[in-house]
Amino acid sequence: MKNLQGLLEHQLRDLYSAEGQYAEILPKMVAAASDSKLKAMFTDHLKQTKSQQDRVRQLLEDIDVKPGGVKCEAMAGLIKECQGMIDEDTTAAVKDAGLIAEAQRCEHYEISGYGTATKYAMTLGHDDMVEVLDAILDEESRFDEELNDLAIQEINQKAV
Numbered sequence: 001m002k003n004l005q006g007l008l009e010h011q012l013r014d015l016y017s018a019e020g021q022y023a024e025i026l027p028k029m030v031a032a033a034s035d036s037k038l039k040a041m042f043t044d045h046l047k048q049t050k051s052q053q054d055r056v057r058q059l060l061e062d063i064d065v066k067p068g069g070v071k072c073e074a075m076a077g078l079i080k081e082c083q084g085m086i087d088e089d090t091t092a093a094v095k096d097a098g099l100i101a102e103a104q105r106c107e108h109y110e111i112s113g114y115g116t117a118t119k120y121a122m123t124l125g126h127d128d129m130v131e132v133l134d135a136i137l138d139e140e141s142r143f144d145e146e147l148n149d150l151a152i153q154e155i156n157q158k159a160v
């Protein structure tokens with residue numbers, strides 16, 4: 001990484017890995033969730049996550065960078081925490097609230113990564129890339145807000 005373009009490529013490869021890891025744990029989160037709305041939200045986000053990973057791969061291919069070969073260690077740690085909550089021996093409502101908390105941690109990590117990558121792409125004048133990254137950033141933010149709303153309006157109260 002010798003310049004901003006190198007840093008951008010690193011960010012994108014990291015996000016590609018993060019999306020792939022998240023796509024592997026989400027089906028288990030669907031299975032572990034009890035609330036039907038939460039199950040549906042995780043199911044939708046699994047589809048979205050796969051599409052996001054495809055779009056990031058396309059962005060990398062467009063600039064002749066191989067997508068694989070980088071493992072996002074931060075997401076690996078977050079996924080371990082998700083797995084811990086999936087395995088937790090507790091009530092349905094507490095597990096749902098805990099799953100939301102872990103998913104929001106993952107979302108915030110992604111929001112940070114896409115935010116940084118979008119700004120790098122802007123500075124480098126990669127306008128088409130900015131559009132794609134901005135759209136993904138919006139999806140992540142929306143999902144984070146939906147999780148927040150469900151927790152505050154229903155799940156946290158049930159977990160009391």
Ligand SMILES: [Fe+2]
Nearest residue numbers: 019049052110
């Ligand atoms: Fe994502």
